[in-house]
Amino acid sequence: MVKQRISLKDVAQRVGVSMVTVSAAVNGNGRVGRELAEKIRKVAHEMGYRPNAAAQILKNSPKDLGLLILEKTELIRSNASIQDAMIQFMKLSREKFRRCQMEWFDSHKYPDELPHMLTDGLIGGVICYGHAENALADFLETSSTIPIVRLDEPGAYTINSDMMEGVRRTVHYLAESGHRRIGMINGKRFHVFQQAKAGFETALKERNLDLSNICYRENQPFDNYPGEIYELADYVLSFGEKRPTALLIDCAPITKALIYVFQEKGIKVPEDLSIVCFGNIDWEAKNFIPPISGLEYSYYKIISAAMDMLLDLMNHNEPPMKKISIVPELTIRNSVKKLKYTTE
Numbered sequence: 001m002v003k004q005r006i007s008l009k010d011v012a013q014r015v016g017v018s019m020v021t022v023s024a025a026v027n028g029n030g031r032v033g034r035e036l037a038e039k040i041r042k043v044a045h046e047m048g049y050r051p052n053a054a055a056q057i058l059k060n061s062p063k064d065l066g067l068l069i070l071e072k073t074e075l076i077r078s079n080a081s082i083q084d085a086m087i088q089f090m091k092l093s094r095e096k097f098r099r100c101q102m103e104w105f106d107s108h109k110y111p112d113e114l115p116h117m118l119t120d121g122l123i124g125g126v127i128c129y130g131h132a133e134n135a136l137a138d139f140l141e142t143s144s145t146i147p148i149v150r151l152d153e154p155g156a157y158t159i160n161s162d163m164m165e166g167v168r169r170t171v172h173y174l175a176e177s178g179h180r181r182i183g184m185i186n187g188k189r190f191h192v193f194q195q196a197k198a199g200f201e202t203a204l205k206e207r208n209l210d211l212s213n214i215c216y217r218e219n220q221p222f223d224n225y226p227g228e229i230y231e232l233a234d235y236v237l238s239f240g241e242k243r244p245t246a247l248l249i250d251c252a253p254i255t256k257a258l259i260y261v262f263q264e265k266g267i268k269v270p271e272d273l274s275i276v277c278f279g280n281i282d283w284e285a286k287n288f289i290p291p292i293s294g295l296e297y298s299y300y301k302i303i304s305a306a307m308d309m310l311l312d313l314m315n316h317n318e319p320p321m322k323k324i325s326i327v328p329e330l331t332i333r334n335s336v337k338k339l340k341y342t343t344e
Contacts, residue, residue, distance in 0.1 A: 063124020070130025
């Protein structure tokens with residue numbers, strides 16, 4: 001019978017501390033009190049724990065850059081933004097002559113675990129993309145022993161897409177194009193969606209547009225897809241003659257599905273309804289019929305800024321800025337129609 005290898009988690013459970021504390025104690029790369037570190041090393045030795053050989057070899061070598069993707073497993077395949085972020089991360093790592101690693105981790109599915117990237121001692125710093133839950137959220141907030149830069153989530157060092165300003169500019173563009181009834185299909189919960197809502201409401205007030213019967217809905221129709229797509233379309237059409245003439249929609253998959261349903265119901269895009277997608281990337285919007293106007297991320301800019309910040313931290317230098325905001329770029333394609341101004 002093959003003897004099961006003792007893991008960091010086994011030692012952590014025996015001592016009653018976190019895996020990151022055990023990793024820091026046995027690898028000597030974190031802030032752990034001397035007495036606690038000695039206790040952890042003693043317990044680890046007694047249990048037969050053996051540090052990762054690769055980690056020991058690379059302990060004094062230049063550390064890899066890490067990209068940690070946090071998303072539910074079933075959504076990773078459909079998220080083109082994740083794919084583009086990964087591509088740009090690999091491209092920029094090559095340009096900077098740095099080794100890199102990537103890991104996907106579902107903190108919903110594994111609520112009590114941590115990604116290997118944060119505990120194995122091989123990574124010198126991590127760009128963290130996505131929303132963390134459970135044990136991982138606590139770790140990122142209080143226990144990290146390596147530099148971490150967050151994307152579009154709160155943290156000590158962050159690169160944020162300024163979706164508030166991006167949506168605000170988009171609403172102004174639509175208003176200047178003659179649209180007076182502008183609606184939004186937004187996501188839920190996350191920081192970027194809160195920003196989008198704030199930008200939407202700010203621009204409507206700045207344009208003195210009617211807020212009394214606004215078409216606004218928060219939904220993430222992935223659990224009951226495509227049923228909820230039809231519900232969203234019916235919600236927009238329920239406004240009748242007062243329905244929006246322009247609609248902002250979160251993410252390309254939902255936008256594409258809604259365009260299909262609208263056209264199925266006799267609503268043509270852009271003749272009857274102008275549409276702008278937000279929170280997408282260019283190639284997933286322009287290769288559609290009609291090509292979709294989008295408020296789009298530039299992941300080359302985002303990952304480049306995050307990597308520069310991370311390398312400063314890995315070299316024990318304070319970055320020039322702890323928080324950087326990058327406004328998404330508005331690209332108008334065939335899904336938006338200019339209208340004449342009305343008195344409505």
